Amino acid sequence: MNSVKSWYALTRGGHLVNASGAINGDARIWFCPSCRGRLILHTGNQKEPAWFEHDQRLLTAEMRVTCALLNPEPSPSPLLSHVACLSPLPVVQSWYCVLCEHHYQGEKFCTSCGSGIYSTEAPLRQESLPEPENG
Structure with a gap:
């Protein structure tokens, strides 16, 4: 050996x-x-x-x-069986820039402010907006 x-x-x-x-x-x-x-x-x-x-x-x-x-030689990880059956994450295409309040599609880059750092996923942004007050 x-x-x-x-x-x-x-x-x-x-x-x-x-x-x-x-x-x-x-x-x-x-x-x-x-x-x-x-x-x-x-x-x-x-x-x-x-x-x-x-x-x-x-x-x-x-x-x-x-x-x-x-x-x-590593034995197969028990996590591999769980990972293999997972679906791929959806690709985000809708963005909202919180700096300039601009909705846009495609790559995470706001053409209005010239950055993507202030952008969030549009659906997430919609969910986090406060409810309008009745009155």
């Missing part, structure tokens, strides 16, 4: 450390943030920064299968 480089590890106290910081740190035992397997610190060289790798002698079969660092 090829070793996989990791740039972060957990100390015994559960603190996340990066490999370059671990060289000068007090901890001498590091663990994988994913499977909690023991990691070995490699100090690196001028061409390559420090890194951690799993201690292959101490990895169990379960760790090899469940570790996200050793098996980076």
Whole structure:
């Protein structure tokens, strides 16, 4: 099995450390943030920064299968099934510029004031208008 480089590890106290910081740190035992397997610190060289790798002698079969660092292929997200059935958002074509009180269609750019920053969707603007008073 090829070793996989990791740039972060957990100390015994559960603190996340990066490999370059671990060289000068007090901890001498590091663990994988994913499977909690023991990691070995490699100090690196001028061409390559420090890194951690799993201690292959101490990895169990379960760790090899469940570790996200050793098996980076993501499983399908449960959100994908929800997103796939969503309808696309409607494209806004009607705008109302609150600065110059101008209704217009198409791109969000008011030709009266030369900006689109003061424009809101026309239907939203209609809903937010106060009700006329009876009297």
